[in-house]
Amino acid sequence: MRRDPGALALRLYCGLVLGFLSLPIVVAVGVAFGSDKIARFPPTGLSLRWFGVALSNATFVSALGNSVILAALTTVLTIAFGLPASLALVRQKFPAQPALEAVLLSPLSLPGVLFGVSMLFFLGAGGFGLAWWGLLVAHAVIAVPYVLRTTLAVYRAMDRGLEETAMVLGANPWQTFRHVTLPLLRPGLVAGGLFAFLTSFDNVPVSIFLTTARTTTLPVTIMSYLVNQDFDPIVGAISAVQVALVLALLVVLDRVYGIAQITSFGGQ
Amino acid sequence: MTGVLCLIPLLVLLLAFFVLPFGVMLYQSFFLSLLQSPAGSSPTLANYAKAFGDFFYLRVLLQTLALGAAVTGLALVLGYPVAYVLARTRTRWRQLLIFLVISPLVVSIVIRSYGWMVLLGRVGTVNTVLQALGLVEKPLPLMYNWFGVVVALTHVLLPFMILTLTSVIEGIPESLEDTAAVLGAGWWQRFRHVVFPLSMEGVGAGITLVFMLTIGSFVSVLLLGGSDTLVLPLLIYQQVILLNNNFAAALGMSLLAISVVLLYAQARVFRVRGAA
Numbered sequence: 001m002r003r004d005p006g007a008l009a010l011r012l013y014c015g016l017v018l019g020f021l022s023l024p025i026v027v028a029v030g031v032a033f034g035s036d037k038i039a040r041f042p043p044t045g046l047s048l049r050w051f052g053v054a055l056s057n058a059t060f061v062s063a064l065g066n067s068v069i070l071a072a073l074t075t076v077l078t079i080a081f082g083l084p085a086s087l088a089l090v091r092q093k094f095p096a097q098p099a100l101e102a103v104l105l106s107p108l109s110l111p112g113v114l115f116g117v118s119m120l121f122f123l124g125a126g127g128f129g130l131a132w133w134g135l136l137v138a139h140a141v142i143a144v145p146y147v148l149r150t151t152l153a154v155y156r157a158m159d160r161g162l163e164e165t166a167m168v169l170g171a172n173p174w175q176t177f178r179h180v181t182l183p184l185l186r187p188g189l190v191a192g193g194l195f196a197f198l199t200s201f202d203n204v205p206v207s208i209f210l211t212t213a214r215t216t217t218l219p220v221t222i223m224s225y226l227v228n229q230d231f232d233p234i235v236g237a238i239s240a241v242q243v244a245l246v247l248a249l250l251v252v253l254d255r256v257y258g259i260a261q262i263t264s265f266g267g268q
Numbered sequence: 269m270t271g272v273l274c275l276i277p278l279l280v281l282l283l284a285f286f287v288l289p290f291g292v293m294l295y296q297s298f299f300l301s302l303l304q305s306p307a308g309s310s311p312t313l314a315n316y317a318k319a320f321g322d323f324f325y326l327r328v329l330l331q332t333l334a335l336g337a338a339v340t341g342l343a344l345v346l347g348y349p350v351a352y353v354l355a356r357t358r359t360r361w362r363q364l365l366i367f368l369v370i371s372p373l374v375v376s377i378v379i380r381s382y383g384w385m386v387l388l389g390r391v392g393t394v395n396t397v398l399q400a401l402g403l404v405e406k407p408l409p410l411m412y413n414w415f416g417v418v419v420a421l422t423h424v425l426l427p428f429m430i431l432t433l434t435s436v437i438e439g440i441p442e443s444l445e446d447t448a449a450v451l452g453a454g455w456w457q458r459f460r461h462v463v464f465p466l467s468m469e470g471v472g473a474g475i476t477l478v479f480m481l482t483i484g485s486f487v488s489v490l491l492l493g494g495s496d497t498l499v500l501p502l503l504i505y506q507q508v509i510l511l512n513n514n515f516a517a518a519l520g521m522s523l524l525a526i527s528v529v530l531l532y533a534q535a536r537v538f539r540v541r542g543a544a
Contacts, residue, residue, distance in 0.1 A: 254367075
């Protein structure tokens with residue numbers, strides 16, 4: 001950074017923009033610790049009662065359970081489909097490889113609403129209705145690109161000579177995979193898996209078309225709550241818990257992988 | 269050979285549950301719904317004619333594109349300086365900056381919208397502060413209108429712009445700026461004639477990405493918008509609720525077409541960069 005009249009102004013500007021980025025999160029979390037009946041920031045008094053109110057709300061608790069199960073199974077599915085595919089994409093040369101990879105990653109970029117609607121029509125046309133597996137598969141489709149991208153990046157950067165060495169030393173392909181490739185791929189899998197989990201856990205545009213009252217997820221429940229009753233500190237309490245969890249995950253991610261790499265859409 | 273076999277499960281998953289659903293949507297967009305034509309209908313372009321011929325729906329399309337342009341422009345103006353600082357920071361502050369830019373991305377959009385609702389409501393933080401300072405007498409209408417939508421969406425998409433720009437600006441050698449400085453260029457001239465022109469690919473990629481994500485956004489518009497802030501994703505949602513599935517399908521295909529064109533344009537921008 002250079003020292004001239006512009007530098008100070010530049011830093012000030014950045015501080016304001018970064019403040020803008022943090023503001024609604026700080027507010028959503030801060031509201032949870034208020035004693036007011038309506039969400040207010042800053043709160044007039046401090047209290048933890050909204051956490052209790054949120055925890056005793058059966059609608060939110062069951063939606064939270066649904067979301068956790070759905071996100072966990074989505075993560076398992078994305079790794080089951082994404083890991084073999086990324087191995088194949090690195091080991092084998094495919095015709096039109098960049099285009100192929102772009103297509104495989106495309107669920108990431110297309111508007112979620114479109115996929116949600118088309119999945120709804122698809123399940124309807126197939127006579128499946130709003131089956132729960134439809135929701136699960138839809139989440140797997142939108143989350144699998146994260147696993148694919150992180151494992152591809154890690155596998156490409158990996159020293160493939162290690163695999164050859166293992167083979168030369170007499171390991172069969174499975175042993176090589178199990179004891180050499182997989183441990184080295186772990187950072188990519190952990191990062192991709194966590195992002196797949198978060199993608200499923202936070203999703204609204206796809207879930208809103210595919211959930212029923214019984215299968216509804218936490219963000220969809222919160223959203224209909226906000227649409228109907230405006231803002232309530234209960235949502236703040238849920239936000240506080242969720243933000244705390246997610247930021248903890250982010251720190252873990254940074255340790256195992258380096259967050260900048262996964263989220264930089266411009267990075268190749 | 270095993271390599272190809274390993275790719276097949278994912279290909280099948282995406283063909284069956286990603287490509288095929290869009291195929292169903294495309295197919296349905298060419299038929300009238302049972303509500304419009306109870307006896308069934310033959311293939312028709314009526315849904316598309318309605319989407320592009322009716323002034324009401326055309327206005328929704330234009331509003332969607334205008335919203336995309338507004339949010340993209342704001343994200344560029346707000347994000348560029350941050351991206352520059354992030355790209356040029358080598359000190360321990362770098363980790364903190366990255367964290368501040370990325371953390372909003374992992375917080376649910378519903379929660380972020382909720383934060384904005386608390387801030388922008390009639391008795392929200394912003395209005396309370398403005399009134400306490402005596403700047404306004406009556407609370408300003410800051411949400412359930414375009415203002416709230418633009419603020420919330422800019423917040424959602426700004427990190428994407430910053431990260432895209434950062435990755436490109438990092439590739440511009442700092443020595444070029446030093447040389448310009450030695451030759452007497454002030455900060456504005458260095459930005460105007462050195463950094464900005466060299467970051468045009470990042471600007472192009474960031475603009476396409478943010479525009480595409482904005483015109484497909486749904487949650488922020490639903491929560492912070494009002495009756496007049498109708499955009500394509502919301503219109504599609506409403507039509508599905510009204511069981512106008514076939515018309516929703518035509519609207520969906522139109523939005524999909526725009527998104528695919530933008531996606532292709534974005535890929536082209538990166539190909540240029542890879543070749544250079």
